[in-house]
Amino acid sequence: MVAARITVNGEEAPLSPAAPHTTVLDFLRERGLTGTKEGCAEGECGACSVLVARPGVNKPTDWVAVNACLVPVAALDGQEIVTSEGLATAGAPGTPPALHPVQEEMAVRGGSQCGYCTPGFVCSMAAEYYRPDRCAHADADAGSDAEHGPNGFDLHALSGNLCRCTGYRPIRDAAFAVGAPAEEDPLARRRDQAPPAPVATEYAQDDSVFLRKATLAETLLLLRERPDAVVVAGSTDWGVEVNIRSRRAGCVVAVDRLPELRQLRVASDSIEIGAALTLTEIERRLDGDVPLLAELFPQFASRLIRNGATLGGNLGTGSPIGDSPPALLALDASVLLADADGEREVPLADYFTGYRQSVRRPGELIRAVRVPLPLAPVVAFHKIAKRRFDDISSVAVAFALDVEDGIVRRARIGLGGVAATPIRALATEAALEGRPWTAETVEAVAPLLRDEGTPMDDHRASAAYRSAMLGRSLLKLYTRTTEAVSS
Numbered sequence: 295m296v297a298a299r300i301t302v303n304g305e306e307a308p309l310s311p312a313a314p315h316t317t318v319l320d321f322l323r324e325r326g327l328t329g330t331k332e333g334c335a336e337g338e339c340g341a342c343s344v345l346v347a348r349p350g351v352n353k354p355t356d357w358v359a360v361n362a363c364l365v366p367v368a369a370l371d372g373q374e375i376v377t378s379e380g381l382a383t384a385g386a387p388g389t390p391p392a393l394h395p396v397q398e399e400m401a402v403r404g405g406s407q408c409g410y411c412t413p414g415f416v417c418s419m420a421a422e423y424y425r426p427d428r429c430a431h432a433d434a435d436a437g438s439d440a441e442h443g444p445n446g447f448d449l450h451a452l453s454g455n456l457c458r459c460t461g462y463r464p465i466r467d468a469a470f471a472v473g474a475p476a477e478e479d480p481l482a483r484r485r486d487q488a489p490p491a492p493v494a495t496e497y498a499q500d501d502s503v504f505l506r507k508a509t510l511a512e513t514l515l516l517l518r519e520r521p522d523a524v525v526v527a528g529s530t531d532w533g534v535e536v537n538i539r540s541r542r543a544g545c546v547v548a549v550d551r552l553p554e555l556r557q558l559r560v561a562s563d564s565i566e567i568g569a570a571l572t573l574t575e576i577e578r579r580l581d582g583d584v585p586l587l588a589e590l591f592p593q594f595a596s597r598l599i600r601n602g603a604t605l606g607g608n609l610g611t612g613s614p615i616g617d618s619p620p621a622l623l624a625l626d627a628s629v630l631l632a633d634a635d636g637e638r639e640v641p642l643a644d645y646f647t648g649y650r651q652s653v654r655r656p657g658e659l660i661r662a663v664r665v666p667l668p669l670a671p672v673v674a675f676h677k678i679a680k681r682r683f684d685d686i687s688s689v690a691v692a693f694a695l696d697v698e699d700g701i702v703r704r705a706r707i708g709l710g711g712v713a714a715t716p717i718r719a720l721a722t723e724a725a726l727e728g729r730p731w732t733a734e735t736v737e738a739v740a741p742l743l744r745d746e747g748t749p750m751d752d753h754r755a756s757a758a759y760r761s762a763m764l765g766r767s768l769l770k771l772y773t774r775t776t777e778a779v780s781s
């Protein structure tokens with residue numbers, strides 16, 4: 295096996311002697327690439343953003359921005375990354391490197407004061423700069439939309455980057471001023487070639503090891519042999535455990551590049567979504583075909599987190615405030631669980647058994663999530679949190695209703711944040727089914743929804759607030775559907 299190595303700004307660097315739990319951020323800074331900053335070490339600030347070459351959605355390769363503080367460097371064995379230092383192109387000997395167009399715009403428009411956040415901003419901005427379909431959405435008249443520039447720039451690309459001193463307007467000005475990449479731009483050209491292939495990795499130092507197998511079958515055999523192993527995909531949860539709670543694992547097994555976990559299959563009766571596709575990949579590949587998920591994605595963390603986070607990881611944590619379970623419960627989804635003996639399908643409604651507990655057995659992986667078709671036409675995802683973006687839910691409610699001839703034929707409602715596990719609002723569903731979709735029905739049924747679950751007081755919200763939000767959410771859905779009909 296070739297010694298583990300990573301290509302940073304075009305140069306190969308061996309991983310050794312970094313410990314297997316070393317983050318990309320610490321690895322870079324140890325090598326003197328101190329442009330990449332640590333602000334929070336838990337994925338909240340974006341100061342550590344770097345670009346990774348990943349399989350593309352519209353081109354062979356996409357430059358994807360991720361939080362370097364969360365990803366173990368061993369997970370990028372054989373991969374290519376670019377840091378803020380690598381964005382600038384080297385000039386003639388003795389002359390300073392030329393600024394990258396996003397760096398240039400940040401400088402001339404006053405997008406940087408103390409500069410601590412700036413390398414992270416320019417990496418996130420560069421990823422959006424290189425998004426292949428950005429320029430196709432460019433429209434000189436679209437400047438009135440506060441979140442999309444006339445150059446097609448989607449400001450949500452920066453939703454995971456915080457700045458404490460500049461204020462965001464000059465940063466937005468810079469983002470909305472960048473043009474199209476020049477033809478000879480090496481990073482733009484890189485998109486036309488295949489992304490680095492995943493490589494099998496066995497990276498051991500002292501008494502811990504990071505392992506990546508080439509296939510699902512090999513991974514499942516490994517998990518049978520090593521029941522102590524910690525499975526990681528995007529590492530957006532695991533990275534926080536390592537940094538903030540100092541958790542260490544003797545054996546980490548990566549599943550994020552397994553081809554069997556990265557497929558999206560659309561059949562006549564279902565859509566199967568691979569557990570290791572990132573949320574950004576799912577969002578871009580579905581392109582609105584599952585409207586409830588299309589509503590969920592922008593409310594899930596930030597673009598930086600969604601570029602790493604997977605559905606397998608979101609279900610794998612078993613968190614009662616994970617955002618995908620309420621939506622997947624409303625979609626009547628099931629989970630495909632694989633181990634060395636085969637595969638089984640479990641309805642998501644039967645998957646969670648207690649606080650962070652599930653029916654998943656040791657050695658079992660989530661291979662995919664299956665969403666049955668056809669989809670219910672009336673859907674909504676309401677996330678109640680303290681901030682509009684990049685925040686954890688206090689309460690999440692997902693609706694999927696079949697309303698035919700004004701009657702609710704079928705109702706599925708998924709809830710998060712109101713019990714030890716994500717749950718279905720069974721009493722509310724039963725009360726809605728067969729009744730007319732009217733203000734009277736909504737008024738009669740809302741108290742039932744308010745009383746679903748067993749919400750608790752915690753630092754995010756009180757139990758009373760959570761219950762009140764549940765009741766209001768049905769009204770909000772009704773108002774939105776009737777407004778849509780009357781407009």
Ligand SMILES: Cc1cc2nc3c(=O)[nH]c(=O)nc-3n(C[C@H](O)[C@H](O)[C@H](O)COP(=O)(O)OP(=O)(O)OC[C@H]3O[C@@H](n4cnc5c(N)ncnc54)[C@H](O)[C@@H]3O)c2cc1C
Pocket residue numbers: 336337338524525526527528529530531532533534549555569570593594595596599602603604605606607608609610611615616617618658659660661684685686687
């Ligand atoms: C700043 C920040 C903001 C966040 N915001 C949100 C938010 O708004 N909403 C939300 O729901 N979550 C949020 N999260 C949590 C996290 O991003 C999600 O839970 C994400 O989906 C985890 O996916 P991952 O691939 O990164 O998981 P990892 O960290 O790689 O793994 C998480 C767990 O899942 C297990 N696992 C991973 N893949 C599989 C698999 N295929 N089969 C079995 N087990 C598996 C792992 O063993 C591990 O226990 C946030 C996290 C951060 C750091």
Ligand code: FES
Pocket residue numbers: 331332333334335336337338339340341342343361362363364
């Ligand atoms: S250091 Fe804050 S997101 Fe990584």
Ligand code: FES
Pocket residue numbers: 405406407408409410411412456457458459460
């Ligand atoms: S310029 Fe100081 S934090 Fe952004």
